[in-house]
Amino acid sequence: MKLRTILGIVFASPVTLVTLLFYILPFTALGWYKYAGWYGVDRLANPSSPLALAPVWTVQLERSPGWLVKYWAKWGGHCVGTAVVVKNEPGSSKKADITLVHELHHVDQMHRFGFFQPVLYVLSSLCAKVAGEDAYIMNVFEMSARRVAGQIVDPQSFASGYGMCKVHAQQQASNNKVP
């Protein structure tokens, strides 16, 4: 393990301790989550990205209560402290790996900002909300994680850009019809 990773884990440990003790470990004891191992750059095909090494848990949907299954229907994974929970087993599909890269980038953010990260995350969401934007989609920490994972960084402008291209193509087609 690199020194930078060790320092990052220590810096974020006040947050990770709380999430492990009050969330991940109890859910694991109940059989709802299963420990999958440590994941990082060495296990993924993106050695140039600054991803952190982190312990990963997978959700055991068939053993989870209804409210938890309902929660996970909407999400692919999340990062709590420097621990990651994902719905689909890492390596089971391309989508599962994209989600894991996204969440590992959130771990990297935790390593950089430590216990300030959750505060900065909420502030970024508030800034987006005040500006009339979506608090989750336009959060800079989410945009950064989507960029690293190769996902669409700004779905709103992507959709409007795509819409404009379609209108332009339709105009071109109708202009070509006119003699």
Ligand SMILES: [Zn+2]
């Ligand atoms: Zn995210």
